[in-house]
Structures are given as structure tokens and as C-alpha cells.
Amino acid sequence: MIIGQIASRRDLKRLCEVCTCLRDMVTPHLYRSLVLSAPELSLENLAANLEAIRPKYWIYTRDISFRIPIHERVESRCVHHSGSGHFADEASQDEFTDSPTNDEDADESMISGCIVNPFVNLSHALNSLNFPDNQLLSFRWEVGTCIPGALFCGSDSFLGNQQHIQSITLITDGECRANEPGQNVVDLVQFKELRSLDWRGLNRYDDFESVRKCIRSHGHQIQSLTLDLLNWFRAEEIWAEGFHQQTLQRTRTPANFFSQRVLDLHPQDQNAIFSSLENLHLSAISFYYTSTEMAHAFNVGHLKSLKLRNCPGSLGFLRMVPGSSKPLNLKSLELALDINSLQRGAYLHITETICSLIHRATSLEDLYLMLPEPIDWAALTKMLSSRRHLKRLVMHHLVDRGGQHLIDGNIPCSFHLGRILQDKQLVCFGSSVLPGDLACYLQSMHPKPSCKLVHLRTSGAVLDRLMNSARPNWASTSLYTYKYGDSKLI
Numbered sequence: 001m002i003i004g005q006i007a008s009r010r011d012l013k014r015l016c017e018v019c020t021c022l023r024d025m026v027t028p029h030l031y032r033s034l035v036l037s038a039p040e041l042s043l044e045n046l047a048a049n050l051e052a053i054r055p056k057y058w059i060y061t062r063d064i065s066f067r068i069p070i071h072e073r074v075e076s077r078c079v080h081h082s083g084s085g086h087f088a089d090e091a092s093q094d095e096f097t098d099s100p101t102n103d104e105d106a107d108e109s110m111i112s113g114c115i116v117n118p119f120v121n122l123s124h125a126l127n128s129l130n131f132p133d134n135q136l137l138s139f140r141w142e143v144g145t146c147i148p149g150a151l152f153c154g155s156d157s158f159l160g161n162q163q164h165i166q167s168i169t170l171i172t173d174g175e176c177r178a179n180e181p182g183q184n185v186v187d188l189v190q191f192k193e194l195r196s197l198d199w200r201g202l203n204r205y206d207d208f209e210s211v212r213k214c215i216r217s218h219g220h221q222i223q224s225l226t227l228d229l230l231n232w233f234r235a236e237e238i239w240a241e242g243f244h245q246q247t248l249q250r251t252r253t254p255a256n257f258f259s260q261r262v263l264d265l266h267p268q269d270q271n272a273i274f275s276s277l278e279n280l281h282l283s284a285i286s287f288y289y290t291s292t293e294m295a296h297a298f299n300v301g302h303l304k305s306l307k308l309r310n311c312p313g314s315l316g317f318l319r320m321v322p323g324s325s326k327p328l329n330l331k332s333l334e335l336a337l338d339i340n341s342l343q344r345g346a347y348l349h350i351t352e353t354i355c356s357l358i359h360r361a362t363s364l365e366d367l368y369l370m371l372p373e374p375i376d377w378a379a380l381t382k383m384l385s386s387r388r389h390l391k392r393l394v395m396h397h398l399v400d401r402g403g404q405h406l407i408d409g410n411i412p413c414s415f416h417l418g419r420i421l422q423d424k425q426l427v428c429f430g431s432s433v434l435p436g437d438l439a440c441y442l443q444s445m446h447p448k449p450s451c452k453l454v455h456l457r458t459s460g461a462v463l464d465r466l467m468n469s470a471r472p473n474w475a476s477t478s479l480y481t482y483k484y485g486d487s488k489l490i
């Protein structure tokens with residue numbers, strides 16, 4: 001038995017309970033990756049979980065993660081928000097002025113002039129931990145709130161003596177404006193071995209400054225980069241407001257603040273800032289005005305995995321991938337484009353741009369597409385049928401019902417789609433094909449497709465039928481269950 005290969009924490013715990021000899025061997029593995037979680041957004045529970053772990057076990061920990069389930073979009077989630085929709089500090093100020101005698105609740109939560117610090121207990125728990133220098137290798141804050149100052153701020157902070165951290169993951173509230181500029185700055189420069197940065201929900205000018213400084217210091221060694229701004233236009237406003245406050249300048253906001261001020265790109269730049277980058281995932285980041293420079297900066301020709309979700313100007317960016325005749329290293333490509341992601345005129349080039357990219361991606365294994373019309377799925381599947389390494393294929397078609405009301409549209413079953421499905425390599429297929437159409441199509445095939453996972457999204461047409469029926473039955477057999485061979489298709 002090789003203990004290091006046991007992934008399940010439950011199995012490790014059971015092994016610990018067998019005998020003291022096994023316990024001594026297994027304990028370091030059990031505490032190597034610690035996940036501190038709570039079933040709902042409760043910093044008190046996180047603090048209690050942290051304090052419940054006996055200090056003698058911390059010496060084994062290399063990876064630490066704070067995690068709370070996030071079912072909703074990361075907006076207005078932070079603990080700074082009160083239930084009424086006000087920020088907690090605003091709410092407590094109201095309470096203070098409206099009813100100065102009623103101070104039972106206020107006493108507990110108000111610290112330093114009516115400002116609530118919801119992180120007090122968690123910060124206290126964090127401060128009581130003393131990891132030896134440079135013990136941790138990865139840190140994750142997947143809570144969807146602002147980041148407590150006790151984590152990153154200063155050499156006395158929780159991570160202040162952990163310069164060997166290689167991977168940082170942060171999920172923050174995209175909308176919280178409770179923090180004043182300059183507070184709780186996330187210092188990523190201190191992590192000299194950083195290889196992976198994943199930050200979703202950047203919401204302050206200081207967050208963009210943290211990323212800018214990190215890229216300037218570590219951009220050349222970053223292998224995996226994920227940045228999600230949630231909404232490009234909102235991010236632009238936040239950055240511009242913070243920039244004007246910080247600099248007190250009336251200078252014009254740059255056309256693309258992210259590329260020009262965060263990445264610090266200049267016109268005609270051809271530098272690969274991320275010369276080691278292999279995995280790139282960008283959400284709601286615009287490529288407008290600097291698509292060529294950004295394609296060089298991200299070293300797209302060398303990426304193994306590329307995900308772009310609702311990034312304005314994505315097609316222009318993809319058309320600028322350097323080395324037009326050279327094969328790409330891409331094994332995984334995901335493109336999700338809403339209508340806002342398309343430049344005027346880009347509609348004409350959706351099929352052509354994606355086909356030429358796939359043509360160059362000779363090692364492509366995974367392809368996930370969500371594309372607005374008009375797109376020529378027959379031409380696309382014809383190109384795909386020549387990709388012999390394809391293992392996973394998901395295709396969704398967005399149809400605009402007017403007023404940018406987008407729904408899933410049907411994807412026609414074509415000869416080439418059949419060839420892809422029959423390929424032995426394919427293990428997963430997902431689509432917004434009408435279930436009945438696909439069931440008939442699959443049943444008519446010889447040889448039968450061998451993919452193990454079929455995932456169908458309810459297309460707009462099916463939804464319409466359900467909505468229009470007098471008594472919609474969402475579990476309707478006729479709509480949802482089709483037999484394929486001996487097993488259910490859905």
C-alpha cells in the first residue's frame with residue numbers, strides 16, 4: 001500500500017484508527033492538504049474549525065484552503081453586506097444615530113468608530129497559528145467575501161512568512177465596496193515561487209494593482225493564470241474611479257485599462273510577458289484596442305489550455321494568434337461568447353476564425369463552445385472530424401430572441417457530427433440538440449457511438465413547449481427520457 005496515493009481523506013482517517021503504527025505513518029498525509037469549510041457563509045464556523053485542529057498537526061500542512069459553497073453568482077455576497085442590502089458599516093452607523101440607547105448589537109460589532117470588522121474572530125484564529133517559515137505551498141480563499149487583512153498584509157500576517165507558496169486561489173465578492181482604498185492590499189509579490197494565480201471577482205482598484213505588481217514580478221514564471229472580472233464594463237468603472245482617486249489626476253482613462261495599465265502593454269509590443277504560461281482562463285476581460293499585443297503577451301501559440309468566457313473582442317484576439325502557419329500546442333479550448341463579446345462585423349467571421357484555430361490545434365483533445373448565431377455548424381463539425389485526438393466535445397448554440405434574450409438553439413445533426421460521435425476516442429459529448437432528434441440520430445448509426453457521457457441542455461425549443469403547455473410537467477417522460485440501447489440517454 002502506498003499511503004501517498006490515497007486521495008480520500010475519509011480513507012486516510014480510517015487508516016489512522018487501525019493502530020498507532022499506521023496512525024504515525026498516515027497522519028502527515030491526512031494533514032498535508034487541509035480544507036476548512038462551512039456549510040454556509042459563516043466566518044464564525046471557519047474560525048471554530050481552524051481552532052479545533054490541534055496545533056501539533058500543523059507541521060504537516062502544505063496546502064490550506066478556506067471553502068464555503070457558492071451557489072449564486074459572486075455578487076453582493078460579502079459579509080460586509082447586511083440583510084437589508086446596506087453595507088454593514090452603513091447599517092451600524094444608521095443604528096448608532098437613530099437609536100443611541102439601543103446599543104446591544106452595536107456594541108459587539110462596532111469597532112474603531114462604527115466600522116464593523118466581521119473578520120475579527122477569524123483573524124484572531126489565524127494570528128494564533130504560527131507556521132514555520134516557508135512551509136506552505138498553496139493557499140485558497142474560496143469564500144466569496146473580501147479578504148481579511150490578517151491573511152496577506154505585512155510580515156506578521158498569516159502568509160507573511162510563506163514565500164515558497166506556488167499557487168494562490170482567491171474567490172472574492174465582485175460587488176463589495178466596503179473597503180477603503182489602501183486597506184487589506186493583497187501582496188502577491190512576496191511569493192517568489194508563484195506559478196499559479198487564480199482570482200475570481202476582483203472588485204477594487206487595489207485588486208488590479210495587486211495583479212499588476214504580481215505580473216511585473218512573476219509574469220515570466222506563471223504557468224497557470226485565471227482572472228475573472230465578472231463584468232468588463234463594471235470593472236472599467238471601478239478601475240477608473242480608483243485611478244482618479246489615487247492619482248488625483250484628470251487624465252483620460254485608457255481605452256483598455258487592463259492591457260494598458262495592468263499588463264502595462266504599449267502599442268506594437270510583441271513581448272511574451274507570460275513566457276512560461278500553459279493554462280490561461282480569462283472571464284470578462286476585453287481585448288479591444290490591443291488584441292495583437294495581448295496575443296503576444298499571453299504567448300497564445302504555446303498554451304496547452306485556453307478558456308475565454310464572455311471576453312469582449314475574443315474573436316479579434318483569436319485572429320491575432322502569432323505564427324499563422326505554425327501548429328498550436330492547444331489540447332483544451334473553451335470559448336463562451338455572448339453577443340457583447342463580439343465586435344461589430346465579427347459575426348461574419350465566427351465560423352472562419354474558429355475553424356482556422358482548430359485547424360492549427362492538431363493535438364486538440366477537449367473543445368467546449370458556446371457561440372451566438374450565425375455559425376455554420378456543418379463547416380465546424382467537418383473541420384473537427386479531422387481532429388483525431390478529440391476526446392470531449394460540447395457545443396451550445398445561442399439564439400437571440402430579441403433584446404439580447406439569449407436561449408439555447410438547436411444544432412443540426414450532420415454527417416460529420418456522426419463521424420465524430422462514432423470515433424472511438426470520444427468519451428463525452430454535450431450539446432443543445434433536441435433530445436428526440438439526437439435519440440433518432442444515434443439509433444440510426446452503425447457502428448454505434450461509444451461515448452460514455454452524453455450531456456444535453458434543454459434547448460429553447462423544448463423550454464418553449466413546456467412553458468406553452470397548460471400544465472407543464474417538468475419530469476415528463478416524453479420530453480426527457482429517451483432510450484438508447486439498454487441505457488437511458490438522459
Ligand SMILES: [Zn+2]
Pocket residue numbers: 078079080081145146173176177178179
Ligand atoms: Zn466585503
